[in-house]
Amino acid sequence: MQYEFTIQVPPEVAAHQEKLKIGVAKKNGIPIDEIRHIQILKRSIDARQRAIKINLKIKVFVQEDFTDQPIKLPDYPNVSSASEVVIIGAGPAGLFAALRCIELGYKPIVLERGKDVRNRRRDLKAINRDHIVNEDSNYCFGEGGAGTYSDGKLYTRSKKRGDVQRILELLVGFGATDQILVEAHPHIGTNKLPGIIAAIREKIIETGGEIHFETRVIDLIIKNSEINGVTLHNKSTIATNKVILATGHSARDIFELLYQKKIEIEAKPFALGVRVEHSQQLIDQIQYKCDIRSPYLPPSPYSIVKQVDGRGIYSFCMCPGGVIAPCATSPGEVVTNGWSPSKRDQPTSNSGIVVELRLEDFKPFEKYGPLSGMHFQKSIEQQAWHIGGETQKVPAQRLVDLVDEKVSTNLPLTSYKPGLTSADMKSVFPEFIHKTLKYGFKEFNKSMKGYLTNEAVVHAPESRTSSPVRIPRDWKTLEHIQIKGLYPCGEGAGYAGGIISAAIDGEKCAEACIKTMKTK
């Protein structure tokens, strides 16, 4: 017999099958020797009280053995001679669009400007060590897209976006731990993601799909408001009337191209701010209300939202036990973001702390029309580059000094490898952003006592939170509102924010595109 329960237990009980059996037997009046196994279906941490509890949804096997049923991938058919769909970009949106095409019997041709996961690493080293930014291969561009060298958080704020469970199961099928199906806030980690991405690529190739690396699309060929093909960096062309455009939020050249070609795009509000680093121990102390974290608890994340004069300021993409990374995609700019290994075992934690932006904030850049937000974003990244010393060093300030409006006389070492330049954040950001950060951090300290500490350091800017542009599409067909056969997809088009939602949108675009096609 199998029974499902929800139960709240101390962390050390949740971590041990035998202790859990004792607790479940006692609470539910089941003789302990009849419990053969307890399967954990969902796990979340309740850290609101000093005595931290783990919420578990469990399946109890009573007088019945448990057999593990590994997650299986769909039966992907061979599509080598099937009708083709061109997909631009091998981020989560592009890769999951490709997999869905194959599942439905169509052949994806994926065009990716960056390199495969292995070769991409060299370019990441070059940014960190030599301050060299390769415009096609960096933390945002390359196989797996912006999510490959990340914390790999796998949750989406909006459950309405689609079938999250399906994407998680596919990730498990391609090699992610099955614990991502259990955790309320799952993550994969930067050391595991490249292997999963490589397994997806191998499946695409094995089934007859194509992936072309170091292949940048520089033009869209359009005739009579219908896509006819794409032009590549070497001026060769691919004829096609089905293109999924999944180029991400950092492909500024694609936004420029669409604007020049008078293909409709819109400015979109986004958020921008800094990345703040604390010691993980301090965050654990604040969140778990303890001196030393229990060995049964993971390094703690945090999530915080406040308002300053009616403007939102919030934590974004928090990485417990993680590292701040240089995420510029062009020379002459600096950008930060964060990653963590699967164990989240680095001594520092970091989080984007970003200020909500509105369309009216982009007014000084209105001459750029729908690209005004993008130019606003770019101007701050370039300003930070100048102030940082025109390398990949970033302007940095102790958190307390930011609030007290003092330049830091010295800075501690942080996880950000290219280095720091002491600077006043007032010189990096427009006044309204600086003010919101200053008062926002004071508010944070009211909810998270100890957060506002001299040891914490802000790094500027965190500016690629979501796309500054939306590429409008028909809500039903998902085609661009003017161009037949063009499917704006994923984060860059403004329809996703994060790995999971981008993957979901990739699948949706593939389905919508295929609906209009005939099998060969």
Ligand code: FAD
């Ligand atoms: P992208 O991942 O941006 O992929 C777009 C792809 O298109 C890129 O590979 C790019 O090289 C390619 N491309 C661009 N232009 C062209 C062109 N002209 N021709 C050919 N190819 C082109 N999200 C989470 O959910 N959890 C996290 O923990 C997380 N951490 C992050 C950490 C870092 C360091 C970064 C940078 C991002 C992180 N994100 C995280 C965000 C997440 O990675 C993105 O939301 C997601 O990757 C968006 O997917 P996408 O496929 O829409 O676009």
